[in-house]
Amino acid sequence: MSSDFDISKFPDLPGVYLMKDNSDTVIYIGKARSLKKRVSQYFQSQKYHSPKTRTLVKHIADIEYIVTQSEVEALITEASLIKKHKPRYNVRLKDDKRYPYIKITNSKYPRIYLTRRRLMDNALYFGPYTNAGAARKTLDIISRIFKVRKCKTKIDDDKTHSRPCLNYHIKRCLGPCTGAVSETVYQEELNSAIRFLKGESDELVKELEDKMYQLSLNQEYEAASVVRDQIEALKNLTQQQVAISGTDERDVISTAVDENAVYIQLFYIRNGNLVGRSQFTMDRGDDEVSIPEVLSGFIKQYYQDSPVPPEILVQYDIPEKDLIKKWLYEKSGLHVDIHVPLKGDKKRILDLAAKNAEMSMKQEQLKKDHQHPNEVLENLKTDLSLETLPYHIEGFDISNISGTDAVGSLVVFENGVPANSKYRQFNIKNVEGIDDFAMMAEVVHRRFSRILDENKPLPDLILIDGGPGQVSAAKGSLDNLNLDNIPLIGLAKQYEHIITPENKVIILSQKSDSMKLLMRIRDEAHRFAVSSHRRKRTAKLTHSALDGIPGIGESKKRALLEHFGTVDNIINASIKDLKQVEGISNNLAQKIVDYFENDDNKK
Numbered sequence: 001m002s003s004d005f006d007i008s009k010f011p012d013l014p015g016v017y018l019m020k021d022n023s024d025t026v027i028y029i030g031k032a033r034s035l036k037k038r039v040s041q042y043f044q045s046q047k048y049h050s051p052k053t054r055t056l057v058k059h060i061a062d063i064e065y066i067v068t069q070s071e072v073e074a075l076i077t078e079a080s081l082i083k084k085h086k087p088r089y090n091v092r093l094k095d096d097k098r099y100p101y102i103k104i105t106n107s108k109y110p111r112i113y114l115t116r117r118r119l120m121d122n123a124l125y126f127g128p129y130t131n132a133g134a135a136r137k138t139l140d141i142i143s144r145i146f147k148v149r150k151c152k153t154k155i156d157d158d159k160t161h162s163r164p165c166l167n168y169h170i171k172r173c174l175g176p177c178t179g180a181v182s183e184t185v186y187q188e189e190l191n192s193a194i195r196f197l198k199g200e201s202d203e204l205v206k207e208l209e210d211k212m213y214q215l216s217l218n219q220e221y222e223a224a225s226v227v228r229d230q231i232e233a234l235k236n237l238t239q240q241q242v243a244i245s246g247t248d249e250r251d252v253i254s255t256a257v258d259e260n261a262v263y264i265q266l267f268y269i270r271n272g273n274l275v276g277r278s279q280f281t282m283d284r285g286d287d288e289v290s291i292p293e294v295l296s297g298f299i300k301q302y303y304q305d306s307p308v309p310p311e312i313l314v315q316y317d318i319p320e321k322d323l324i325k326k327w328l329y330e331k332s333g334l335h336v337d338i339h340v341p342l343k344g345d346k347k348r349i350l351d352l353a354a355k356n357a358e359m360s361m362k363q364e365q366l367k368k369d370h371q372h373p374n375e376v377l378e379n380l381k382t383d384l385s386l387e388t389l390p391y392h393i394e395g396f397d398i399s400n401i402s403g404t405d406a407v408g409s410l411v412v413f414e415n416g417v418p419a420n421s422k423y424r425q426f427n428i429k430n431v432e433g434i435d436d437f438a439m440m441a442e443v444v445h446r447r448f449s450r451i452l453d454e455n456k457p458l459p460d461l462i463l464i465d466g467g468p469g470q471v472s473a474a475k476g477s478l479d480n481l482n483l484d485n486i487p488l489i490g491l492a493k494q495y496e497h498i499i500t501p502e503n504k505v506i507i508l509s510q511k512s513d514s515m516k517l518l519m520r521i522r523d524e525a526h527r528f529a530v531s532s533h534r535r536k537r538t539a540k541l542t543h544s545a546l547d548g549i550p551g552i553g554e555s556k557k558r559a560l561l562e563h564f565g566t567v568d569n570i571i572n573a574s575i576k577d578l579k580q581v582e583g584i585s586n587n588l589a590q591k592i593v594d595y596f597e598n599d600d601n602k603k
Contacts, residue, residue, distance in 0.1 A: 056089050072323065110190055112193065144172060146193040151167065211227050251312050253315075261283060299314075377389050380518070395525035396462070396525060400428070459486065552588070
């Protein structure tokens, strides 16, 4: 990537340019057949430029460029960078979604499962699938017919687990973790599953029939019966597929537009049937951008990660259509037809998609009209008789088991939504044994002492997870700090009644927006307290379990826990597994294994 605002030095080559403002933020990304000629056009006479372009040029402080081998590669790079940087002046896909892949891991006994992230990890991926339900059904078929494992169990080279999972017992897995199947046999079944995923069902059935015949000749009747069941299942599945098959396969893209955005409806037609749809919203970047340009931008961004059909129906002829078709061919191997139908069934399905896009737009407009950000807070202010709008609410809870490893939690909600970065955990320091009231008093005192010391703004409302005792304890801490003017309430889960420091009970409908918000804050405080307590206990158990091993200090304890997740996994790990952790040598791995051979150390 090069950066130089002297346009005369830009290359006369295809590529992508990134325009930045004074704060080094990318504000526009474009592609060009010739970087030098295209970028120069922005700084020539601007009387023919749109208002958007004139505004853009005023904010350009720097331009970077990336040279590509072709204009098609520039198109791909442009769409990828727009998704990454979300520049202000570009057409952007706001509601992008990841479709699932079927992944087969690269390991001794590969695992097959569904994932929404495609990584560069030498695994085998199939998809993405627009219909997640169909992908799950495919996995279920593979489990029934080929019995390839889905579980996360780590299978060692030198030992196997004695207790397989449920899938093995219900004959949905070959059970490599038990040593019941050889690596060769497992790989054969996996290869059959891969061929099934590639759509080679007919050829696979023929090979399985040959295999069954050969097993019968060798008098391996039990193995032959297993193959026979596989053949019958595949034949039944193929017959079902033929019975519902059609000939048409296409995506249908329609739009509806208001002053804020472009609403896109995408219909998936597979085998002549409507099998699903998705809704998206495009940020136009500027009112000057035409709907055909928006459609072009959508196609470039959406089909980077999604299945490409042989035909795409759109409402308008799009710019750069030939270039996009060339890119789609290089990506999928399909000669994709992008066109605007004027009559017949294709026009009717396009109109239906447009009608759905319009309905989606109207629903979004109704939400904006009826759900003002402060509406719930206004209701809460009225229901609790508050003097100010409770924009900033803080929730507190305590978590402990038998008084040990007690922690307090603080969650912050601003404008009715969680401000996760402002959450805090408090390790209880001054309370011995089980005393939730004293613990609450300590946490509240420490929280607001610090706020006063740092001169930070006080909350508009404090919510305590608990009843009169917890509320009274919190009130005492506030009084000691001369903060008795902050509204304080408690919400105990038993009756879902609101408690005030004066022991007044406020009963609101659990269906009201005010009560839903308070319950959400209380539940979030409880969740955060419990998770904080669990982390603390896990760390303590981990450290105490590893303390007796020579050469294992704090950093290596952390590394072991991050790698294995739990103490049990560390105890059951082999020397080979332990050596995979950074800083664990062969000598240290041997010490860990030797240490946990002692049953007392395991306990």
